Ligand SMILES: Nc1ncnc2c1ncn2[C@@H]1O[C@H](COP(=O)(O)OP(=O)(O)O)[C@@H](O)[C@H]1O
């Protein structure tokens with residue numbers, strides 16, 4: 029009986045949470061379409077979410093490309109297929125690792141900051157103050173973060189794709205002495221435009237998900253400084269789950 | 285004019301307001317007194333439409349603020365300036381950007397808006413702070429910047445949420461003087477909530493005592509000072525003994 033009650037309240041809580049995220053999403057879309065447009069705030073967020081994430085994205089991508097090449101080279105050697113290393117790297121990075129790792133990095137860095145910032149603004153009544161100054165907090169705070177994330181994630185993913193493939197090159201060519209021409213040939217030959225665009229579309233979706241989930245957690249923070257801490261942790265955990273779970277379904281859908 | 289009629293508000297099972305009736309005439313300064321957690325801030329948030337009543341209404345110049353759509357609500361909010369308990373300054377902006385927030389949003393040029401901000405800051409007794417960040421200010425200065433921000437768009441109604449709480453007595457009295465000055469110079473209607481009786485006597489035309497979710501007494505400062513209502517008496521004299529129950533303490 030206890031168990032059923034607990035399960036029931038978990039399901040109700042989850043459903044409420046999801047509903048509340050979608051309501052905030054709908055309101056953000058409405059506010060996004062209505063003028064005036066928050067150009068200045070959005071550019072600032074592009075800088076916050078995007079430009080400042082570049083170094084972490086670069087490091088993540090380079091090492092992921094390198095380790096992919098390392099694994100493939102040593103693993104595929106067992107059946108003499110190590111020449112395929114370029115293909116494995118380019119397909120894995122563009123279709124999967126580029127968008128997903130970029131999403132995770134941005135969620136951990138910028139998403140956590142969004143939740144902490146909005147949460148602090150909520151508990152110090154700055155969000156109420158915005159309302160009293162005749163400004164919609166959804167328009168002023170959430171829309172710029174949402175738009176910036178949707179723009180920035182695909183852009184960062186392009187960088188991750190290029191650097192991941194270069195990281196693979198470094199290991200395959202410089203470490204294992206593979207011919208440079210062979211690496212490029214294998215990397216390009218089996219790569220299709222839709223691999224790249226599919227990856228970028230996923231990245232845009234992750235950007236939307238991260239922004240709305242993290243802003244939602246921050247926006248509805250309760251309970252002072254402790255609440256801000258909880259909101260921040262919650263934002264990162266839920267974003268990670270959202271990215272990893274939706275990734276599977278988006279991939280399955282794109283591959284159809 | 286502000287008319288609050290039979291205002292009820294609960295959060296979950298917690299009934300905070302149980303039928304508040306209160307009127308504030310134009311140009312009047314009304315102070316709402318009441319214990320911590322008695323619902324003073326909740327009452328104030330209903331006046332400016334940050335919260336919606338479960339029952340009852342708040343009329344601002346005859347218009348029910350809870351029935352306005354988003355666009356008209358934001359229009360109506362321009363009539364108000366609110367000073368928050370913790371000042372609620374935007375900590376990502378400089379002092380002058382805080383003060384001129386509404387002006388900048390409505391398209392005023394930066395140079396001009398900064399000039400207005402400097403002028404408003406001078407009105408609340410601050411000079412040479414316009415380029416500082418809020419984190420660099422003391423508590424009393426933050427409140428004054430909050431006040432400058434609240435008056436920058438020339439509101440007709442000012443709401444003060446515990447303007448003197450948490451600052452030293454001398455600064456608190458300076459804030460009292462500012463509140464009086466605002467009313468005399470800007471001719472605003474004001475509602476102040478506080479549990480500081482010294483401040484209440486000084487700035488009020490009328491004092492209303494909020495207890496157990498209702499206004500149990502209203503009167504001029506003199507009437508309140510000489511009240512015969514045992515609840516009000518106990519509150520204004522600050523006694524732990526009397527009819528007011530303190531949760532967690534047995535009599
Ligand atoms: N948004 C809210 N959600 C839930 N409870 C609230 C909310 N705002 C206020 N309360 C509760 O209402 C009561 C009155 O709060 P408040 O008006 O802030 O008191 P005060 O008179 O000290 O200003 C408190 O018990 C508070 O916990």
Ligand SMILES: [Mg+2]
Pocket residue numbers: 324325326369445446
């Ligand atoms: Mg309060």
